[in-house]
Each structure stands twice: as structure tokens, then as C-alpha cells.
Amino acid sequence: MDITNFYEKRWLIELFFKWLKQHLKIKKFWRTTENAVRIQISVDIITYCLV
Template sequence: LYHNRWSVELFFKWIKQHLRIKKFWGTSENAVRIQIYCAIITYCLVAVVQHDMKLERSIYEVLQILGISLTDKTHLRDLFDKSNFKNVNILCDSSEPNLFNF
């Protein structure tokens, strides 16, 4: 029983570190599962894009760039070739609209 509990703890630690889930919305088991599945699918898709495009950025940086440019209709190849995307921290201070600002 302890081994199973430890596996669950490690799984949620990995989720918090890599999927950036701050809190779970909804109280039902199904709501939590859907949120975890969506985060895992997003993480995997970004990892595939990073691998296929041979980007020399971390998955976290790729997620930040994609999150900031969600409303932009720029092709992915052009998005990551722009010279102003060298430092992702500068993008976070951008005045462009961002869907994740609350």
C-alpha cells in the first residue's frame, strides 16, 4: 500500500513541476482526470514539436513562447526563427494580449 502511495506522490510531483497545474478545477474525479489528460497531451504535443523542429530550447521555453503568441497567426517555423524571441523573459513583459493574464 505504501509503494502505491509513493507512486501517486511522485506522479503529482512530476505534474506540478512539468505540467504547471497550479490547482485542480472541479471536485469530481472525472474533472481532475480531464485536466491531467489535457495537460499531458499538451506537454507531449509540445515535446513532439520541439523534437521535430530540432529546437534548442527547453520545453518550458517553447510552452512560454506558444502561450504568449496564441493570438498570433505566425507560422511555427517563423515564430521560433524570430530574433526577438531569444530571451523568453522579455516576452513576458510584452504589451501584446495574452490569454493567460488574469
């Protein structure tokens, strides 16, 4: 049961990054720290929603 839960969460992450690439046109992240990536994704999603 743990393996299926892990795979399901991994699949959701893959779908999220696929959506990011298709809609937000993120080519690369400015920094590689977790906080920097979160900020960049948040700003891009907010910008996408405003437009």
C-alpha cells in the same frame, strides 16, 4: 506485506503529482470531481507531449 504494497502505491502517486507540479505547472484543479481531475490531467499531459 499489504502495508508495503499500500505504501509503494502511495509513493508512486506522490511521485506522479510531483512530476505534474514540475512539468505541467498545474496550480489548482478546475473542479474537484474525479472525472474533472482526470480530464484536466489528461489534457495537460497531451498538451505537454505535443509541445
